[in-house]
Amino acid sequence: MHEHDVIVVGAGGAGLRAAIAAQEAGADVAIVSKLHPVRSHTGAAEGGINAALRDADSWQDHAYDTMKGSDYLGDAPAVEALCQESPEEVIQLEHWGMPFSREEDGRVSQRPFGGLSFPRTTYAGAETGHQMLHTMYEQVVKRGVTVYDEWHVMDLAVTDEDDPADRTCHGVVAYDIQSGEVSGFRADNGVILATGGMGQVFDHTTNAVANTGDGVAMAYRAGVPMEDMEFIQFHPTTLPSTGVLISEGVRGEGGILYNSEGERFMFEHGYANNDGELASRDVVSRAELTEVNEGRGIEDEYVHLDMRHLGEERILDRLENILHLAEDFEGADGLTEPMPVKPGQHYAMGGIETNEHGETAIDGLYAAGECACASVHGANRLGGNALPELIVFGKRAGRHAAGEDMGEATVTTGKDGEWEAADYEFEIEVGETGGKGPAAADGGAVASDAESVLGATVERAKDRVDELLARKGRNHAEIRSKVQETMTANVNVFREEGRLEETLGDLREAREAYKDVAVSDPSRTFNTDLIHTMETRNILDIAEALTMGALARKEFRGAHWRKEHQERKDENWLKHTLVSWNDGEPELWYKPTILEGENKTYEPKSRSY
Numbered sequence: 289m290h291e292h293d294v295i296v297v298g299a300g301g302a303g304l305r306a307a308i309a310a311q312e313a314g315a316d317v318a319i320v321s322k323l324h325p326v327r328s329h330t331g332a333a334e335g336g337i338n339a340a341l342r343d344a345d346s347w348q349d350h351a352y353d354t355m356k357g358s359d360y361l362g363d364a365p366a367v368e369a370l371c372q373e374s375p376e377e378v379i380q381l382e383h384w385g386m387p388f389s390r391e392e393d394g395r396v397s398q399r400p401f402g403g404l405s406f407p408r409t410t411y412a413g414a415e416t417g418h419q420m421l422h423t424m425y426e427q428v429v430k431r432g433v434t435v436y437d438e439w440h441v442m443d444l445a446v447t448d449e450d451d452p453a454d455r456t457c458h459g460v461v462a463y464d465i466q467s468g469e470v471s472g473f474r475a476d477n478g479v480i481l482a483t484g485g486m487g488q489v490f491d492h493t494t495n496a497v498a499n500t501g502d503g504v505a506m507a508y509r510a511g512v513p514m515e516d517m518e519f520i521q522f523h524p525t526t527l528p529s530t531g532v533l534i535s536e537g538v539r540g541e542g543g544i545l546y547n548s549e550g551e552r553f554m555f556e557h558g559y560a561n562n563d564g565e566l567a568s569r570d571v572v573s574r575a576e577l578t579e580v581n582e583g584r585g586i587e588d589e590y591v592h593l594d595m596r597h598l599g600e601e602r603i604l605d606r607l608e609n610i611l612h613l614a615e616d617f618e619g620a621d622g623l624t625e626p627m628p629v630k631p632g633q634h635y636a637m638g639g640i641e642t643n644e645h646g647e648t649a650i651d652g653l654y655a656a657g658e659c660a661c662a663s664v665h666g667a668n669r670l671g672g673n674a675l676p677e678l679i680v681f682g683k684r685a686g687r688h689a690a691g692e693d694m695g696e697a698t699v700t701t702g703k704d705g706e707w708e709a710a711d712y713e714f715e716i717e718v719g720e721t722g723g724k725g726p727a728a729a730d731g732g733a734v735a736s737d738a739e740s741v742l743g744a745t746v747e748r749a750k751d752r753v754d755e756l757l758a759r760k761g762r763n764h765a766e767i768r769s770k771v772q773e774t775m776t777a778n779v780n781v782f783r784e785e786g787r788l789e790e791t792l793g794d795l796r797e798a799r800e801a802y803k804d805v806a807v808s809d810p811s812r813t814f815n816t817d818l819i820h821t822m823e824t825r826n827i828l829d830i831a832e833a834l835t836m837g838a839l840a841r842k843e844f845r846g847a848h849w850r851k852e853h854q855e856r857k858d859e860n861w862l863k864h865t866l867v868s869w870n871d872g873e874p875e876l877w878y879k880p881t882i883l884e885g886e887n888k889t890y891e892p893k894s895r896s897y
C-alpha cells in the first residue's frame with residue numbers, strides 16, 4: 289500500500305501540470321502512470337498552444353472565438369478561465385525553459401490556426417507537445433515528485449453510498465506492469481484523473497494505442513457522469529493509411545487543400561468563403577468528405593494538402609517534423625508533392641464531468657485534460673485549445689486537490705443544479721448484459737467506510753486479474769476490432785439514425801462477447817494482452833455512451849452532424865448531454881449550457897467562417 293496526499297493518474301501535460309501545482313501548494317504528490325511520462329500522448333502534439341499574448345489581442349477575443357467554435361455549447365465560466373489564464377501559463381512554460389519558436393526580435397512566435405480571429409497559436413516548431421512534456425517533466429523531477437510509471441490503474445476506491453453525490457474517493461488500485469503486483473494507493477486529499485483521450489474507440493485515429501479512455505470509464509462506473517460524449521473531433525488532415533496527424537500548422541502556415549480536379553474546394557465550392565482552409569475543423573472535415581462523396585476525391589478516399597509553395601527554407605524552419613511524418617508513414621515527399629489527407633478521429637470534446645476547479649460529482653475525485661469535460665470545447669474544439677486546457681485546468685485541479693481555497697465554482701456537477709431527464713427510448717437495450725462474471729470491471733464501490741474501501745477494492749482487482757489469467761475464452765482483440773469498426777463506420781463525421789441504432793446493437797453483441805473474455809498469455813510480467821483486455825472493457829463503455837448521446841441529440845451542432853436534423857436547434861438543445869452508469873443501467877439526462885460570462889452573455893449566432 290502506498291500513501292500520498294494527492295495521487296495524479298496520468299503523466300501527460302495535464303497530469304504533470306497538476307502534480308507541479310499540488311506540490312507547490314504543499315502536498316505530498318505522486319503520479320501513477322501506465323506509460324513513462326515522456327511517452328504520454330501529449331508528446332505527439334504538433335501545432336501549438338493558444339494564448340492571447342500580444343497587445344493587439346485579448347483574452348476576450350480568444351473567449352469569443354472559443355465560444356463560437358464550440359457552437360455555443362461551451363460553458364462561459366470555464367472558457368473565460370481558459371482564455372484568461374493561458375497567457376500566464378505559456379509564460380510559465382517559457383520561464384521553465386520551453387524552447388518556443390521565436391521571431392527575429394526574440395518574441396515567442398505565433399501562427400494562425402483554424403477558427404481564430406488572431407494568430408495566437410504559440411509553438412515550438414512542429415513538436416510543441418514534445419517540448420512541453422519534457423519541460424514539465426524536468427520540473428517534476430526537480431521537485432522530487434514520486435512517479436510510479438508502468439502502473440496501470442484499474443479502479444478507483446470509492447465508497448458505496450446510493451447517491452453518487454454522497455460518495456468519496458480515497459485512492460486508486462493499480463497493476464504493476466513490470467511485476468504483476470496489484471497495489472492500493474491511498475490519497476489523503478484527492479485523486480486527479482489525467483488519463484487523456486479515447487481515440488482507440490475508433491480504428492482510424494491520430495491517437496496512440498494507449499488512449500483507451502481508462503479514466504473516463506473508471507469514473508463513469510464509479511458514479512461520475514460522462515458529459516457531451518457524442519462530440520468527437522475528426523481532424524481534417526490525417527494520413528489515409530495510418531491516421532497519423534498532419535498538423536493544422538501546415539494550413540496555418542499557408543498550406544492549401546485541393547480535390548481531384550485541382551480545385552481549391554474550400555473556396556471554390558463555398559464551404560468557407562472567408563477563412564477557407566482555416567475554417568474550424570468540423571467544417572473542413574465535412575467539406576473534404578463531401579468532395580469525396582460527390583466524386584471529387586482522390587482514389588475515392590482522400591484530398592491533397594499542398595505546402596510546396598511555402599518553400600524549403602520555411603518548411604524546414606517551421607514544419608520539418610511534418611516532412612518526416614509524411615515520408616515515413618505515407619511515402620510522400622512534402623517538398624516536391626502534395627500530401628494525401630482525410631478526416632480521422634482526433635479528440636474527445638466530452639469526458640468526465642467537472643466544474644472549473646476540476647472537481648467531479650464525487651468528493652475527492654478530480655479530472656483534468658482530455659479525459660475531463662470542463663466544457664471549454666463544447667461541440668467543437670478549436671485547434672491549439674487543448675494544450676492550454678491541460679496547463680490551466682491541470683494547475684487548477686492540482687491546487688484544489690492540495691487544499692487551496694479557490695472559491696465557489698460557478699459550474700455545477702452531478703444533479704446539483706438544474707437538470708432534466710432525456711425523453712428518448714432506445715430500441716436496443718443498453719448497459720450491463722446481466723451476469724457480468726468476475727472478469728468484468730465493476731468500478732462501483734465495495735465498501736462504505738474510508739478504512740476498508742481501498743483494501744476491498746484491491747482484493748476485487750486481484751480477483752479480476754487472477755480470473756482473467758486463469759480462464760479460457762475469447763481474445764479481446766476480436767471484440768475491440770468490432771467495436772472500432774462499427775464506431776468508425778457509423779458514428780463518424782456523418783451520422784444517421786438507423787446506423788446509430790445498428791451500432792448500439794453491435795455494441796450489445798460486443799458486451800455479450802466480453803463476458804467470455806480471457807487472456808491467452810498467462811505470465812505476470814509485461815503482459816500486454818492482459819492490459820489490452822482491461823482497456824477493451826473501457827472502450828466498450830465509452831462507445832456505448834457516445835452512441836447513446838449521438839442518437840438522442842436530434843440536431844446538428846459543431847462536430848455532431850445528423851442526416852435527419854440539419855439545423856442547430858437552440859430552443860431545445862442548448863444543453864449538455866450527461867450519461868450516468870447507475871450500477872450498470874445507463875441513464876441519459878441533460879443540464880443547461882452556461883452562456884453568461886464575467887461581463888457578457890455569448891448570444892448564439894450563426895457560425896460561418
Ligand SMILES: Cc1cc2nc3c(=O)[nH]c(=O)nc-3n(C[C@H](O)[C@H](O)[C@H](O)COP(=O)(O)OP(=O)(O)OC[C@H]3O[C@@H](n4cnc5c(N)ncnc54)[C@H](O)[C@@H]3O)c2cc1C
Binds near residue numbers: 324325533658
Ligand atoms: C497527434 C496529435 C496532435 C495534437 N496536436 C495538438 C496541438 O498542436 N495543440 C493542441 O492544443 N492540442 C493538440 N492535440 C490534443 C492534445 O495534444 C491532447 O488533447 C493532450 O495532449 C492530452 O493530454 P493529457 O495530459 O490529457 O493526456 P495524455 O498526454 O494522453 O496523457 C495521458 C496519461 O494518462 C496515463 N494513463 C492513461 N490510462 C491510464 C491508466 N489506466 N493507468 C495509469 N495511467 C494511465 C498515460 O500513461 C499518460 O501518461 C493533439 C492531439 C494529437 C493526438
